Amino acid sequence: MTEKQSSPAPHGAERPDSTGTTPVRKSAAVSIAVPDFPRQFSRTHRFSLGVPRHFSVSPDGCRVLFVRSAGGEDPLSRLWLYENGAERMLVDPTALQEQGGELPAAERTRRERARETGSGVVSYTTDGEVRTAVFALGGELWTVGTDGGAPRRIATAGPVVDPHPSPDGSRIAYVTGGALRVVCIDGSDDRPLVVPETPEVTYGLSDHASAESMGRSRGYWWSPDGEKLLVARVDNSPVQRWYISDPADPGKPPAEIAYPLAGTANAKVSLHLVPAQGGEPTVVLLPESAPRDPHPAGEWTDTAFEYIPVAGWDGIGPFAQVQTRDQRTVQLLAIDAGTGATEVLDRWHDPAWVELVPGAPLRMPSGGLARTFIAEDSLTGLRVGDAVSPAGVNVREVLGADGERLHFLANEDPTEVHVWRYDPLDGFTRISRGAGVHQVHIGGDTLVSESWTPSGRTVSVHSGGVEVGRIAVLAAEPSVTPRPVFLSLGKRELRSQLFLPSWYEKGSGRLPVLLNPYAGAGFQLVVRANGWWTYVSQWFAEQGFAVLVTDGRGTPGRGREWEKAIRGDRLTPALQDQLDALHAAAERFPELDLGAVAIRGWSYGGYLATGAVLRHPEVFHAAVAGGTPTDRRLYDTHWEERFLGHPEVFADAYRRSSLVPDAHRLSRPLLLVHGVADDNVHVAHTLRLSAALVAAGRPHSVLPLSGATHLVTGTDQASGLLVLEAEFLKRSLGL
Template structure:
């Protein structure tokens, strides 16, 4: 690969050997970064999680108050709990891609004075107003997802699939207990947590006297098993996994009161076929509880049909469990679930999504519509009549907006970057990722009043992306050159480093772990190109749904068109030596690239690639491809296994053996098909690794092994 190098090494090039170790040690530069903010309703207190340093994985609970921050719950200073994390908590963390330890989640009462969290299954509380420090609270069993009541007098938690409420004055009540194996109360099922964005399974009433609770029956769901080949004495772990076309968990809702009375929520069985969009496959059964909650106007739920073309928001009667539709949404492809919706202001004004005339996703608050040209991403917070949300005008940036009935729609954040926020009272915590790093600013009355420290390590390699808009579709991309390369000094092999899948963008104007990785690969001697194609967020309905019925061909076409457009603009890109790498959907795209377009791509490194679309979950996969028995051709053309015989380029397949999102079976099936077709390839199994590789030795070595494989492959291609 040194044949491509021209010019002397820069400081970054000299330090590149350090980067993989730093990348692994810092958990992708996430350690020391404040997160999970809660702002009290009066705006005086800000709670958050953070580890003490950029290479410390143990997070604690911090309080920012009166311009100062202090650690109020330090796991290292507390009595150690059981070493084993409860299985339900392990699953919850995996669905959330949680990589740290210590306190990884917490909840508060309405005034943010009582904080509840778990350590090793033990329930702990700490108050923000008495300075006495954390105290352990005995529970009926290992506690999962504890949440204080709004009045701070009780704490609900789940143990053994049962929902309990612990009265802090004394007494532990079992409010809902499973009737048999496979049943649980108060937890989110796999499809909800992995594919719908709903990680919760119960919600307190504002009056602290009742809860809206999800009952999940996993009995109909097919069991899959994950074994540990490195420990043959260890029994396999059974996982209820609803693969495309198979049975889902049965999810229902109940109103459970502290006096012991309950009411079944009468969810509608199916959508009205007269308003439901027609399709070759139509399933109007409301199998999905997409979101739920309980606000000042009462409990509510949003249900979605199995074919995902209708979603209905329901008001729930807290006494009888009866329901009444508040809003419905239909789409000929699928109804997109917007995080934070549905919602209501304090007066009960509805907050809903709408598709504007320009095809962008807008927001309607009562009768007020968000401005044209603004694509709404997420509703971040609702306080009184003010609604905070994130949105973009340019897809490479995300900004914080709010709506006030008197002032209208106002953009708060400034400058290029990806900005998010949490709010309470007149205080806003603005979390900004920009091209120079991350900052967390506390605003009071719209004016900066302080900072919450970001303790993450500075990457030893500084990203230097060239921002691009490529081809007739104006594909947003970033091109990384080696720091030592000078234009015209010699041609460089090209490495495409995309994700380009739904709900995630890489070509954004912010320094992130993936921009650092791209620059590191550039320092190895590549010109690295990252492109967000069709199917990604931020560019409206038609762009997002261009992958309906085909998850591969349109996205690959965008990568190829962007590659050629970039090479026309930058002649140093060598189209005779092109590699591609990626993880998860990006890994699927990388493997698909060398199978379908060996004339363009000369080598690929594919990590955790979903190679057989029938093996992914119902809600995610049927959204794009429909039911596999009705659209077998869509699953055939979108899968990789049927095309194994086409491989003619070097391919490295990497996969975590313990992955319970994209199962190891995906890589094994593709490898078996490649072997049967006599196609040489390489397989790297990662023992004990899940979908996110966190093992320090594995994560650091993997980058080096990928770089070596790609260099070697392009030399011999």
């Protein structure tokens, strides 16, 4: 595959002068202040505070637990109970006499992987009947009942990470110092179950690749009868070490993390069956390799099952899903709870990579499988026994089974996600209504529905198919009102949104254009719901821009071929879609000024923004790029090898997909932003690109964010950054 050549400059585009800047030009760009939005955006943690989340519905449907802060600018999460049509606070951390000390390092890492920005009770777990909840607060273990009793602290052997009660609520397992321990609910008999043999080993925690790239944040699971636990053992000794420091605090020692770079060794992960009363663990006999399938000459094939994306117990017994290093083969294994022997229940293979669909495959109580498949239209279908989901329905997640009935999430239009149900009597039925993104949590006859729509968020409680109540959403009302125009652009029908200033009158002049994409794998921006990104896009529009957001090839919701289009080249197809969307939008909206085009983005969006000014300066006149993965070899194994393979085998793919080799091509203003404490996309990415730009004599700007990780949460940093971005883009476009 060869890199596409740059296209000629469009009519009206201006060439950069010798300084790399664009001459001052006139346009319709004025702006309205909305001065409070950047501070509001940061104080509300992207409007996430006050939103109920982490729902647990009791099996009888009578109790619903959730966490929520007290308001839209309150970062302290409380634990709440919804029962008999009313809400009641179970835990207010401010009322507890002892709130613990500093978070354990493992807990900080777990929260970073989960993109958790709040404090207080940010997560909890329950017994099987949802009558007892346990949680960690500042490394201390707490429990509370739903019967109205006060929270109670339980003494432990060390700082607590990820506690889980047994299904009957009599004991609590937790991790401390890499060891898995168990303590009785009354605080007695605290003892270790499995202890790490070396400092490189942990029991009961997830490894980096599983937590960051596969969505598995847990490392142990209770059996339904509470007699055993299935436990992940992680040996990080083979993994390369990175050292994350804060140059603004030179007296603070750097943090050491095990980060598996593409092409390097992963952590060794194994599963063990551990008796809850203590005793010798049983090793689960995981497969070492998969049958070798023929691949085209020169293809990298690694059949070792290095990955465990899913594990746990269901009504039949313990199970695990394992994936080969090359990600082309996945097996679902039934585990013998006594011997640890495994049996292959299902196996599937894909010549590119097997996409991991959350919740699938699912063992039904009858022993049959609900499994996904790729349909003729390239969408992901669902097969339950002999029943097959309707054509045109793209399955996103399997939520779980209630007897032989199950619920799942799927889309027909890629800008929406709906809740579907399969029932042997009624077949497949869509049960959510109205445009938006929907989610559901089920217990007995009770269904808690979360809906993100163009008009906001709602959480409704249904019983017997009838809405019986609502759980309050206390999020702040944004000071801007999104006004997106939904578009389907170009021959690939690229789903896009165009945001125009509220004050703009058609025919009053031309507007500079700002592309504001993410456009990467695993996440969509163009959905019929208001998220934090829609508010940011509208705020930039109020600064005088026509803001265009496009989900191109590689994003979810449009089928297997769409997702695979970026295999071997993570930049060219995605960037071409941004170009095509821009020109198609300009044909339909003549007020878009193609002589003044900028682009901004974070993470993969920052990668696109940097690639845009490096490879297409005839189209893009300025860029702001944050948290940018500039060198694909510096990203982790599971995520990067999925798209580009092994870097020693496919060196050209990594070179083609990396930005550092293109540094000499920069001729437009570029602002690079990076959190120096980022342990996901390390600041080395930006520093290496900056060094290459300096060596090539290319002017650029670098803005380091002291103490910031991949998710910028500091109130002053997050608000100030938006203002600085807007000013940089205006100045760079000569507005």
